[in-house]
Amino acid sequence: MVDKSPLFIAGGIGIAPLRPVIEHCCDNRSSLGKVALLYGCKNASEFCFKDDLVRWQQAGIACQLTVDQPEQNWAGEVGLVTQYLTAQTVANHDQFYVCGPGVMIRFVIERLELLGVKREQIVTTLERHMKCGVGVCGHCHLDEKLVCVDGPVFHGTDLPKLTTL
């Protein structure tokens, strides 16, 4: 029986926290529907886990890579990840895992919502500069949340306002 159809959306080193979840999908590929990764970096040299990307693709995870600007010897996509979040792409999935720079997360979530994705279908990480790390100093606050203790992984329904990212 086919279970979930996750789409992973990563920017830069934001792929790192998603990697174990993608590996889990590889290990359980037959019980999942469509699994895809949309991964953007400033340039091609910044892509992490290049061997894993090849292996994930071979395991049936559709990996779409994009760089911010055209560059020599790059055969993949060009442009921001939000550009590749189309109605058709989103319609193929029912779970959305997002990790990357704050501004990317903000615009990805806005785009997903514009395309009809519900907050409860989204899981994302958030980053803030932290000092105490235990919810005392208030340094990592975002809206009414403390990223160090309320996150750093947030379900969409628990997300603070992202307008200051």
Ligand code: FES
């Ligand atoms: S880092 Fe101090 S409250 Fe989060």
